[in-house]
Amino acid sequence: MPRKKKKSPDAVPLAVIKRLPLYHRYLTMLAQNDVERISSRELAAKMGITASQLRQDLSWFGSFGQQGYGYRVKDLLGEVSKILGLDRQFQMIILGAGNLARALVSYPNFRRRGFYVEAIFDSNPDLIGKQVNGVTIKDVKYLSEYLQQHTVDIGIITAPASVAQKLADTLVAGGVKAIWNFAPIHLKVPRDVVVENVQIGESLLTLSFRLQQQERRKS
Amino acid sequence: MPRKKKKSPDAVPLAVIKRLPLYHRYLTMLAQNDVERISSRELAAKMGITASQLRQDLSWFGSFGQQGYGYRVKDLLGEVSKILGLDRQFQMIILGAGNLARALVSYPNFRRRGFYVEAIFDSNPDLIGKQVNGVTIKDVKYLSEYLQQHTVDIGIITAPASVAQKLADTLVAGGVKAIWNFAPIHLKVPRDVVVENVQIGESLLTLSFRLQQQERRKS
Numbered sequence: 001m002p003r004k005k006k007k008s009p010d011a012v013p014l015a016v017i018k019r020l021p022l023y024h025r026y027l028t029m030l031a032q033n034d035v036e037r038i039s040s041r042e043l044a045a046k047m048g049i050t051a052s053q054l055r056q057d058l059s060w061f062g063s064f065g066q067q068g069y070g071y072r073v074k075d076l077l078g079e080v081s082k083i084l085g086l087d088r089q090f091q092m093i094i095l096g097a098g099n100l101a102r103a104l105v106s107y108p109n110f111r112r113r114g115f116y117v118e119a120i121f122d123s124n125p126d127l128i129g130k131q132v133n134g135v136t137i138k139d140v141k142y143l144s145e146y147l148q149q150h151t152v153d154i155g156i157i158t159a160p161a162s163v164a165q166k167l168a169d170t171l172v173a174g175g176v177k178a179i180w181n182f183a184p185i186h187l188k189v190p191r192d193v194v195v196e197n198v199q200i201g202e203s204l205l206t207l208s209f210r211l212q213q214q215e216r217r218k219s
Numbered sequence: 220m221p222r223k224k225k226k227s228p229d230a231v232p233l234a235v236i237k238r239l240p241l242y243h244r245y246l247t248m249l250a251q252n253d254v255e256r257i258s259s260r261e262l263a264a265k266m267g268i269t270a271s272q273l274r275q276d277l278s279w280f281g282s283f284g285q286q287g288y289g290y291r292v293k294d295l296l297g298e299v300s301k302i303l304g305l306d307r308q309f310q311m312i313i314l315g316a317g318n319l320a321r322a323l324v325s326y327p328n329f330r331r332r333g334f335y336v337e338a339i340f341d342s343n344p345d346l347i348g349k350q351v352n353g354v355t356i357k358d359v360k361y362l363s364e365y366l367q368q369h370t371v372d373i374g375i376i377t378a379p380a381s382v383a384q385k386l387a388d389t390l391v392a393g394g395v396k397a398i399w400n401f402a403p404i405h406l407k408v409p410r411d412v413v414v415e416n417v418q419i420g421e422s423l424l425t426l427s428f429r430l431q432q433q434e435r436r437k438s
Contacts, residue, residue: 017428021421025403048405084424085431099322106318109420115427154426178430180423184244186267194433196426200417201328202240204399205303207373207415208334209236211397212304214413 012060019057020084022047027077039070089114092180093152095167096159097122097130097137100182104156105133115154119146122159143167147174154178161185168195231279238276239303241266246296258289308333311399312371314386315378316341316349316356319401323375324352334373338365341378362386366393373397380404387414 026046030038044054058064061083065071081087094101097120104110105117120132121140128139138146146152147170155171157164157179164183171179178194181187184201245265249257263273277283280302284290300306313320316339323329324336339351340359347358357365365371366389374390376383376398383402390398397413400406403420 012432017425018421020428021418021424024424025421083428083431085427086424090427090430099318099325103318103322104419107420110423113424115423153430177433178426180426192433192437194426194429196422196429198417198419198422199240200323201326202237202244203415203417204329204334205240205243205305205332206236207397207399207413208304208309209239209302210413210415211309211372212302213231214396214411218411 016057016060019047019049020080023057023080024077024084024086027073027080030073031077035073037070037072040065043071086113089116090153091151092117092154092156093146094120094135094156094158095122095140095143095171096120096157097124097127097132098158100158101156102132104158105135117156118150118152121146140167143170144174147171147176152176154180156180156182157187158182235276235279238266238268239299242276242299243296243303243305246292246299249292250296254292256289256291259284262290305332308335309372310370311336311373311375312365313339313375313377314341314359314362314390315339315376316343316346316351317377319377320375321351323377324354336375337369337371340365359386362389363393366390366395371395373399375399375401376406377401 023043026043030043040051040054044051047054049057055065061079064076064079092115094104094117101120105120110117117135120135120137121143122128122137123140127137130137152171152174153176155168155176155178157167159167161183164181164185165187168179168181168187168189172189172193177192179187179189179196181195181197182200184199186197187195189195242262245262249262259270259273263270266273268276274284280298283295283298311334313323313336320339324339329336336354339354339356340362341347341356342359346356349356371390371393372395374387374395374397376386378386380402383400383404384406387398387400387406387408391408391412396411398406398408398415400414400416401419403418405416406414408414
């Protein structure tokens, strides 16, 4: 493949961004199975896209692989990891100490990939001071103070919708530039703050709608 | 607005489907605040879309609202609820009794909207027989038998990726037509089975990528 100039990473389309974690997942599996090299055709087939789509996606970030040889799995995995920011550490805090926080803190893949939960905050006096998987639950009234003293890359909001905006405001005021939001509301943040939403309730409603459609189609 | 013929609900675009839960959320909030009517312009503004987009979305399902009057909030909420299948009950089971299962079972909105978790299955003998929020954890080896004896509308997979496909196969063989998948793998199912994925790990990688991009832009 001829060397091409990298396109501006600012303009990477959302669809490409959303596929990057998939590349990472499949390349990790291949590396774990000691596969040394793979053609763009084979890798694309695994992901349910075309080889030309795959080459186009990767061309946003540079030139990888060689015509007639394909990709070295380990090298490409390393590049994709770097693109995703997995060659560094992210300090995270969780706001809201419910079951979802427990699930996130216990997720083994996060720590392995460099995502560290440093603290959990809650307002419930029964929870403050307790530990979840080695992480202490702190009083949310000290959140601003904590943000002054610690670098926090990602704030995770698992608290109820009613307090989510207020928590987001506190994170933003404390200099946090990325929010992972599980509360079912649209957060208002400045343009330089990145928000990624996981809308669990809405995903279930999408499923129930599609199930209904499927049943109607049959009847 | 003149009465228009309903378009085929089979062809509803995914983007419209994904907005339906948002309509439901905003209309519920309006109803809770005793708002009786709202113009398409106002409702659209709340959701960050245009009034014409909103009217187009709803036209997939029939003719609602009146020119110059807007929508009766309660009526439109009722219609959207029906479209989403919220006028009926869904029997659900969860496969995998970890923290995520705990979070889902405890989610108050599900039951209120007609989504009932009837049983949880796991293979861990330490968990089998215990209860989570009133729901009993059963031995996964009796899953097929359970599916023969009970109607299950939605199977929720929170188990690890390594067993997710096998569990999905068992659900499909047992007649389940909708799977809500939290495991980080692409499930293979027959065409008449609906799968909705919640890829929590991939959402975090998307966030870290976007944060990296933001930081590069500044430096």
